[in-house]
Amino acid sequence: MKAVYYPEPNKFEIRDIPMPEPGPGEVLIKVRSTTICATDMKVFIGNWPGGKFPHTPGHEWSGDVVALGEGVNKVKVGDRVGVEVHVGCGACEPCINGMYNLCENYGNRALGHQHIGFTVPGGLAEYCAVSVKAVHRLPDGLDYDQGAMTDNIGVALHAVERTGLRAGENVVVIGPGAIGLLALQCARAMSAGKIVVAGAGAGDAERLQTALKYGADEAIDVLAVENAAEAIKAKFDGRGADVVIEFAGSEPAAKLALSCARRGGRVTLGGATGPGRNLNIDLSVIVRGHLDVFGSVANPRWVSARGLRMIERGDVDVRPLMTHHFNSLDDFGTAWRMTHQKEDGAIRVMIHP
Numbered sequence: 001m002k003a004v005y006y007p008e009p010n011k012f013e014i015r016d017i018p019m020p021e022p023g024p025g026e027v028l029i030k031v032r033s034t035t036i037c038a039t040d041m042k043v044f045i046g047n048w049p050g051g052k053f054p055h056t057p058g059h060e061w062s063g064d065v066v067a068l069g070e071g072v073n074k075v076k077v078g079d080r081v082g083v084e085v086h087v088g089c090g091a092c093e094p095c096i097n098g099m100y101n102l103c104e105n106y107g108n109r110a111l112g113h114q115h116i117g118f119t120v121p122g123g124l125a126e127y128c129a130v131s132v133k134a135v136h137r138l139p140d141g142l143d144y145d146q147g148a149m150t151d152n153i154g155v156a157l158h159a160v161e162r163t164g165l166r167a168g169e170n171v172v173v174i175g176p177g178a179i180g181l182l183a184l185q186c187a188r189a190m191s192a193g194k195i196v197v198a199g200a201g202a203g204d205a206e207r208l209q210t211a212l213k214y215g216a217d218e219a220i221d222v223l224a225v226e227n228a229a230e231a232i233k234a235k236f237d238g239r240g241a242d243v244v245i246e247f248a249g250s251e252p253a254a255k256l257a258l259s260c261a262r263r264g265g266r267v268t269l270g271g272a273t274g275p276g277r278n279l280n281i282d283l284s285v286i287v288r289g290h291l292d293v294f295g296s297v298a299n300p301r302w303v304s305a306r307g308l309r310m311i312e313r314g315d316v317d318v319r320p321l322m323t324h325h326f327n328s329l330d331d332f333g334t335a336w337r338m339t340h341q342k343e344d345g346a347i348r349v350m351i352h353p
């Protein structure tokens, strides 16, 4: 079968590789919609803890179940499924508490852990075999493209829920990429008060327009103002927001997130999932600001399933994120370039293998 293949860091090929076989507790899926995000770059350059080469990436995808491994009864052949990428070992304390995104046996496939597209082969391929624990049957109203957002909606929803958002609270979302735009919609669906979305520069201009269309009350380009934190605070009577959610992944974005919360506010930082970003901030911003600061990585037990229901109900619309489509894995190189250069307004470039 055809697959994207990284032989070593910073190199990819489209290659014929052996068709995977579903082991016990696994399902084989014919991939129908699959895409790329900024995290794939961290894997590609070898800056992902637990990542190995050679590797087949792909962690945002959906498809049809075509074969079952031993002991699988949760789905059947022919089911349409979306894939959530963290599969915990199931035995460590975080896993037992449903926090399999924090599994203490990360990267240990023999103990049952899989991080699909990171530590085990992913869905930028014609077929992929994954643990049945990773799959969610797609609601009838959802197509494969919407299903490919199974993991993303979980990541966004979990980050919003980390803050304990209450109805009517004011929210800032920093970083209008796919996850930021989903977090915005989740906050809106959960009855947030005023929502301001912040982006940085011309590359985000179109995304800020999308944010306004999908529930943001105001959008701000932080590079176009002298003091971004003050400019954002000014939109909340100078106090700052109750809740700030960051999905930009840069140091300035994280610093801004901490600086535009109101005193006593809550901040979730979700963008910088790889190592190497250092925060240089006056600590009194956090201490005197009396902030609750949360890190949020991925999504634990059943958050994606709830997210899929929000998509099904129309509370969250994932379609504006899917800006381009290709019908072959041979177009991976173009899709890769478009995604990372944000070419032609690209947010998610969908590939249909």
Ligand SMILES: [Zn+2]
Pocket: 036, 037, 038, 039, 040, 059, 060
């Ligand atoms: Zn991703």
Ligand SMILES: [Zn+2]
Pocket: 088, 089, 090, 091, 092, 093, 094, 095, 100, 102, 103, 104, 105
């Ligand atoms: Zn575990």
